[in-house]
Every structure is written in structure tokens, then in C-alpha cells.
Amino acid sequence: MMVIWITLSAITMLLLSFASLGSKLFNRYISYYSIQSLILTFTCSLLAYRLHLTDLWILASLTLVIKTIAIPFFSHHWLLKHLEIKRDTATNLGPSTSLILGAVLVALGLLLNLPESPDLSGIIQSSHISQSVPQLAIAIIFIGGLCMVIRKHIVAQLFGWLMVENGVFLLAITLVPTFAFIVEAGIFLDLVGAVLITVALAWGFSIQKIIPSASELKGLKH
Amino acid sequence: MIVLVVLAPIFPLAATLVTTVLLFKAACANDLEDPRGSSPGAAFSIVGGLGSLVCSILIAIPVIHNPYTAISGLIYLDPLSAFFLITISLVVFLSALYSAGYIGTEYGHNRYSYKKVQIYFIFFGLFSSTMLAALETGNIGLLWVLIEAATLSSAVLVGIEAKPESLEAAWKYVIITSLGMVIALIGILFLVYSASNVISHSDQRLLWQVLVVHSGGLLRSGLSLGFLLAIIGFGTKVGLAPMHTWLPDAHAEAPSPSSAMLSGAILNLGLYAVIRFVAIAEPGLGRGYVQNTLLLFGFLSVTIGVLFMIGQNNFKRLFAYSSIEQMGIVTVALGFGGALGFYGALFQILLHAIAKSTAFLGTGDLVLTYSTHSINKVKGVLNALPVTGGILLVASLALMGSPPFGLFFSELTILRAGFASADPWLAVFLLALLVTGFIAFGRKVFSMILGNPPRGIVPLEGKMAGGMALGTAKQIAGKQIAMIIPLVIGGCLLLILGLWMPQFLNSLLLHAVKVIEL
Numbered sequence: 001m002m003v004i005w006i007t008l009s010a011i012t013m014l015l016l017s018f019a020s021l022g023s024k025l026f027n028r029y030i031s032y033y034s035i036q037s038l039i040l041t042f043t044c045s046l047l048a049y050r051l052h053l054t055d056l057w058i059l060a061s062l063t064l065v066i067k068t069i070a071i072p073f074f075s076h077h078w079l080l081k082h083l084e085i086k087r088d089t090a091t092n093l094g095p096s097t098s099l100i101l102g103a104v105l106v107a108l109g110l111l112l113n114l115p116e117s118p119d120l121s122g123i124i125q126s127s128h129i130s131q132s133v134p135q136l137a138i139a140i141i142f143i144g145g146l147c148m149v150i151r152k153h154i155v156a157q158l159f160g161w162l163m164v165e166n167g168v169f170l171l172a173i174t175l176v177p178t179f180a181f182i183v184e185a186g187i188f189l190d191l192v193g194a195v196l197i198t199v200a201l202a203w204g205f206s207i208q209k210i211i212p213s214a215s216e217l218k219g220l221k222h
Numbered sequence: 223m224i225v226l227v228v229l230a231p232i233f234p235l236a237a238t239l240v241t242t243v244l245l246f247k248a249a250c251a252n253d254l255e256d257p258r259g260s261s262p263g264a265a266f267s268i269v270g271g272l273g274s275l276v277c278s279i280l281i282a283i284p285v286i287h288n289p290y291t292a293i294s295g296l297i298y299l300d301p302l303s304a305f306f307l308i309t310i311s312l313v314v315f316l317s318a319l320y321s322a323g324y325i326g327t328e329y330g331h332n333r334y335s336y337k338k339v340q341i342y343f344i345f346f347g348l349f350s351s352t353m354l355a356a357l358e359t360g361n362i363g364l365l366w367v368l369i370e371a372a373t374l375s376s377a378v379l380v381g382i383e384a385k386p387e388s389l390e391a392a393w394k395y396v397i398i399t400s401l402g403m404v405i406a407l408i409g410i411l412f413l414v415y416s417a418s419n420v421i422s423h424s425d426q427r428l429l430w431q432v433l434v435v436h437s438g439g440l441l442r443s444g445l446s447l448g449f450l451l452a453i454i455g456f457g458t459k460v461g462l463a464p465m466h467t468w469l470p471d472a473h474a475e476a477p478s479p480s481s482a483m484l485s486g487a488i489l490n491l492g493l494y495a496v497i498r499f500v501a502i503a504e505p506g507l508g509r510g511y512v513q514n515t516l517l518l519f520g521f522l523s524v525t526i527g528v529l530f531m532i533g534q535n536n537f538k539r540l541f542a543y544s545s546i547e548q549m550g551i552v553t554v555a556l557g558f559g560g561a562l563g564f565y566g567a568l569f570q571i572l573l574h575a576i577a578k579s580t581a582f583l584g585t586g587d588l589v590l591t592y593s594t595h596s597i598n599k600v601k602g603v604l605n606a607l608p609v610t611g612g613i614l615l616v617a618s619l620a621l622m623g624s625p626p627f628g629l630f631f632s633e634l635t636i637l638r639a640g641f642a643s644a645d646p647w648l649a650v651f652l653l654a655l656l657v658t659g660f661i662a663f664g665r666k667v668f669s670m671i672l673g674n675p676p677r678g679i680v681p682l683e684g685k686m687a688g689g690m691a692l693g694t695a696k697q698i699a700g701k702q703i704a705m706i707i708p709l710v711i712g713g714c715l716l717l718i719l720g721l722w723m724p725q726f727l728n729s730l731l732l733h734a735v736k737v738i739e740l
Binding site: 154198200 | 367368371384386407415418428
């Protein structure tokens with residue numbers, strides 16, 4: 001039963017990545033990210049329950065508080081308002097082209113055969129994780145990266161980066177569920193730091209009256 | 223020992239905390255407009271940098287022969303980490319000293335507010351502290367966390383001037399290097415995964431010392447993927463081509479002492495992680511796979527670095543592309559491998575760190591005096607600024623690999639390693655690239671250093687001291703001394719290490735080579 005729930009969670013997370021990839025609205029990016037993080041919390045809690053790992057319970061709580069609630073709340077109520085971000089964002093590619101490219105990347109992620117380990121297959125069986133979950137996580141990372149490439153606004157790119165981070169987190173808890181807690185906690189701290197730095201940079205651009213769009217940033221020449 | 227190990231990163235962190243408290247106090251008292259006429263953060267940074275350097279040297283003495291482990295491997299120091307600890311803490315100390323003068327001068331010219339000066343020193347300390355802590359951990363995951371934290375704190379230093387170009391450079395730096403670090407993290411995950419069949423305890427799978435011992439039994443397919451991803455990820459931090467695009471922008475737009483830190487410290491931190499992965503991957507994957515990967519990235523970086531130096535007209539970018547070239551040379555040396563290759567690589571790392579940080583610190587004086595980054599507009603530095611010009615000449619000759627400087631000998635060692643390898647023609651190719659780089663770099667730098675300065679160029683000391691009260695003049699003299707001392711130290715170290723190899727350093731290098739060669 002557990003294997004179905006975790007696989008379903010990973011598939012839903014991938015679908016949300018696709019929804020975000022095909023959208024051009026800032027509000028949607030935030031909502032999709034929040035729901036994706038909620039599902040990640042659920043997956044992490046399931047693993048914590050199954051493997052009896054306190055560390056994973058703490059990480060699930062952190063995911064819920066920081067990724068599902070704090071970052072989306074802050075983005076909705078402060079970021080969009082103070083940076084005067086328009087409702088929709090510009091992208092380098094149209095939604096249909098982006099989705100086709102996304103599908104290619106998913107195929108690439110699924111083609112990536114994970115190396116087999118006799119001991120690891122034991123871990124996977126004991127934690128009831130399907131072999132396809134790490135592949136789905138890699139596909140989420142690829143789509144997050146694609147979002148970063150095709151979006152022009154740097155705050156929109158930030159949400160692509162956050163999606164990449166969600167994919168890495170899913171990969172970490174499914175590939176090596178016993179990853180040391182101190183490392184996972186450090187990754188969380190870095191994530192918060194990265195969000196703050198990016199927001200500070202976006203703030204700096206808005207003070208300078210520069211449109212915080214990657215396509216407008218051409219001041220630096222080789 | 224544990225006290226020294228803890229103190230090395232704590233010194234700059236303490237400077238950060240004290241400066242933060244002072245800034246907070248000033249903000250609460252609504253006294254942010256020049257409360258004291260100088261920045262206390264500068265003094266704390268110098269003390270922090272000096273403290274870290276002294277601790278690093280004291281740590282290295284016992285660690286040369288006996289690696290030190292504490293807190294279940296969370297803290298781990300061997301000759302390799304001790305070597306990098308000394309290299310990076312030296313760069314931190316020199317940059318802290320120079321920052322006191324440079325940022326103080328910018329503050330004196332009202333280009334930096336009191337708040338901005340304090341923020342600079344807060345993040346300078348945080349940057350230094352996280353880098354030093356990263357070198358002291360034996361936990362590969364914690365190393366990743368600390369390198370990423372160093373990246374984020376250094377991004378503030380890159381964008382501190384808040385000009386459109388510096389913000390753009392900081393944004394590019396954060397995005398590219400963070401993505402690189404995500405790739406490195408996936409690489410680490412695969413490495414840990416590959417160890418699941420040989421290391422039973424999950425926490426042990428993250429420790430360098432344990433992974434190296436079991437490297438022969440790691441799952442081959444997981445290790446090869448993990449190694450490749452780690453080289454791409456940490457290689458982004460090192461500035462290896464084709465992931466180097468953030469490097470010239472960040473180096474050019476950051477204030478000169480921050481550029482020195484980026485080039486002399488953070489690039490080496492990335493190299494440290496790469497070297498650790500090489501030490502694990504070689505026994506597990508065999509020499510061929512590791513060698514080919516390193517040589518590919520190395521030669522690409524040297525070629526890109528040299529080609530972009532040829533047409534360069536911005537002296538900070540010129541030094542940045544030289545860093546890409548130098549990092550490429552080190553990677554090629556690691557690819558050639560063997561005791562000679564590794565020894566040459568480590569010696570090159572140390573000397574490049576000293577030479578490049580000295581050169582970048584020297585450019586600070588050029589920026590303040592000539593108010594431009596253009597090579598075509600900077601002439602006669604030796605006449606206008608004899609001390610800076612002289613030391614810039616020494617650092618540039620060293621970077622070009624001229625005798626009698628140490629980089630000549632390290633490059634010679636790398637070439638010898640190349641000729642001794644299975645493909646000696648690669649050494650010939652490297653030699654051709656080095657000669658091209660020598661000409662490209664020398665032509666640009668000599669055009670700035672020699673000749674007569676343009677009309678109206680007044681040396682910094684004259685520019686500032688004219689018509690000032692005695693107290694102000696003394697303050698300026700203090701800033702000038704703070705800017706000259708690190709240049710003189712850097713220049714002297716380059717000369718000394720070219721003519722004489724201290725026994726302690728040689729022993730440290732030889733033991734560090736043994737760590738990689740295991």
C-alpha cells in the first residue's frame with residue numbers, strides 16, 4: 001500500500017511541475033509550489049512512519065512550515081506587492097513548446113537507469129519505495145531547471161529553482177532515506193538563505209528601477 | 223587541539239557577530255550616519271583573519287603526521303585539509319587587512335554608507351568562517367552545506383555596491399553556482415548510494431575517511447555517475463569551463479578585496495571538494511575514467527581562459543580569465559596524476575592563491591586612482607603608484623609563470639608529470655597554451671604598468687591628503703598602510719617561495735599528496 005502512496009505522491013509532484021511549467025501567472029507558481037511542498041511533506045511523513053526515523057519527522061515538519069506555508073505566504077503577501085510584480089510573467093517559449101520539452105525531459109529522467117545495489121534493493125523493499133520514484137524526482141529536477149531557463153523574470157526563476165530543490169529533496173529521502181539529519185537541516189537553512197538573497201537582489205533591481213527580468217540584464221559584456 | 227580547530231572558523235564568525243551587534247545598536251539609536259568616522263568591523267575582521275591564520279598553522283603542525291578526528295568524524299583534519307586551511311586563511315587575512323583600507327577609503331569618499339560598510343564586514347566574516355569550517359569537516363554533506371552557505375554570503379559581497387552591473391553579477395553568481403551546487407548534491411547522493419553495499423552504518427557513508435578506505439568496493443555505476451555530477455557541480459564553483467560564466471562578472475563587479483577572496487579562496491574550496499572526490503573515485507573507477515574527465519574539463523578551461531585574455535580590455539576581467547586558466551592548469555595536473563602531478567597541482571594552488579589575491583588587491587588601488595577598469599586607460603602604474611605598481615609587476619610575473627617565481631616551478635612540475643604520463647602530447651599542448659597565455663597576459667599587464675601615467679592622474683595619497691586636517695590625514699595614512707601591508711606581504715611571499723621552499727611547507731605538500739594518492 002505504501003509503495004502506491006509514495007509513487008502516487010511523486011507522480012502528483014511531477015504533474016504539478018508540469019502545471020507550473022505551462023502557466024504564466026505568478027500566483028499559480030506560488031500555489032503549485034505550495035501544493036507540491038505539501039505532498040512532499042506527506043511523502044516524508046510516510047517514510048518517517050515506515051522507517052521509524054525521528055529525523056524524517058523533523059524534516060517533514062520543516063517542509064510543512066517553511067516550504068508549504070512560510071515561503072508561499074511571504075510571496076503572496078509581500079513579494080508580489082512590494083516588487084510590483086505584474087500578474088503574468090514573460091517566458092522565452094510558449095506554453096505548448098515548454099510542455100513538449102518538459103515531456104522530453106521526463107522521458108530522459110525515466111530512461112536514466114539507476115545503478116542497482118543488492119543492499120539498496122533491500123532498503124527500497126523495507127521502505128516500500130518503488131524504483132521509479134528516484135527517476136520521477138530526477139524528472140522534477142529537470143523540469144524545475146527548464147522553468148529557470150525559459151522564464152524571464154528573476155522571481156519566476158526563483159520558483160523554478162525552488163522546484164528543483166523539491167526534486168532534490170524527494171531524491172534524497174527516497175534514494176538515501178537515512179541521510180544525516182545535520183545535512184538535511186543545513187540544506188534547509190541554505191534554501192532559506194538563497195530565497196532571502198534572491199529576494200534582496202530582486203529588491204535591489206526594483207530600487208534601481210530595472211525590470212528584474214533576465215532578458216533585460218545585459219550590462220555585463222565579455 | 224579541538225580548541226584550535228573550533229577557533230579557526232570562530233574568529234571571523236565572532237567578528238561578524240560583534241559587527242552585527244554594533245550595527246543593530248547603531249540602528250536602534252538611529253545613529254547610522256557616521257557614528258565614529260571609521261568602521262569597527264574592519265578592525266574585528268583583521269583580528270579574525272589573523273586569528274584564523276595562526277590557528278591554521280598551529281593545526282597543521284601535528285596534523286601533518288597524524289590526522290585528527292572528533293565528534294564521530296564530523297570534524298576531520300588531515301594534511302590535505304590543513305594545507306587548504308593555511309592557503310585560505312592566508313587569503314582571508316590579506317583581504318581583511320586590505321578591506322580595512324579599501325572600504326575605509328570608499329567610505330571616506332561617501333561612496334559607501336556606514337551601514338553598507340558594516341554589512342560588508344558582516345558578510346566578509348560569514349564568508350570566511352563558512353569556508354574555513356568547510357575544510358574542517360569530514361562529512362561530505364556538511365561540506366556541501368557550508369560551501370553553499372559560503373556562496374550565499376559571498377553573493378552579498380559581489381552585489382554590495384548595488385549598481386545595476388554588480389546586482390546583475392551577483393544574481394548570475396547565485397543562480398549559476400547554486401544550480402551547480404544542486405548538481406553536486408545529486409552527485410553526493412549517488413556517491414552515498416554507491417556505498418550502501420559496503421558501509422553498513424548510514425552516517426559513515428558520508429565521511430571522507432570511511433569512503434576512501436572502502437573506495438575499491440563502492441558500486442561502480444553509482445560512483446561513476448556521482449563522480450561526474452560532483453565534478454560538474456563543484457567544477458561550477460571552481461570556475462571550470464563551460465560552467466565558468468559567472469566568474470568574470472562576479473570578479474569584475476565585486477570590490478577588489480572581495481575579488482581577491484573569490485579568486486584566492488572560494489575557487490580553491492571548490493578544488494578541495496574536487497580533489498576529495500578524485501581520491502575516492504580513482505581506486506573505485508580506475509585511473510582512465512577519472513583522468514579523462516579531469517583532462518577534458520582542465521584543457522577546456524585553460525583554452526577558454528587563454529582565448530578570452532587575448533582580446534580583454536578590462537583588467538579585473540583579465541585577472542578573472544587568468545583564474546579560469548589557472549584552475550584549468552590545476553585540473554589538468556590532477557588529470558596527469560601521480561606524485562608529480564598532485565604535488566604540482568597543490569603547489570600551483572597555493573602560489574596562485576597568493577599571486578592572484580595580491581594582484582586583485584593591487585587592482586583596488588588602480589580603481590581608486592584611475593577610476594576605470596579599462597586597460598587602455600591605465601598607463602604608467604609604476605610611475606604613478608610605485609609600491610602598488612612594483613608589487614603588481616611581481617604578482618603578474620608570478621602569474622605568467624616566469625622564473626624565479628614559484629609558479630614557474632609548479633608549472634614545470636606539472637609539465638614533467640604530463641611528459642611522464644601515457645599521453646605526452648598532452649603536455650606539449652599544455653605548453654603551447656601556457657606560452658600563449660604568457661604572451662596574452664603579459665602584453666596587457668605590461669601596457670598598464672610601464673610607460674607614463676595619463677595627465678591628471680594623482681596618486682591616491684595625494685588625492686586624499688590635499689587640504690585636509692591633521693587628524694583626517696592621519697586616518698588616511700592608516701588606511702594607506704592597511705592597503706600597502708597585504709600587498710607587500712603577498713609580494714614578499716611570492717619572491718620567497720620562488721627562491722626557497724620551507725621544509726614545513728614541503729613536508730605538508732608531500733603528506734597531502736599521499737592523501738590523494740591513497
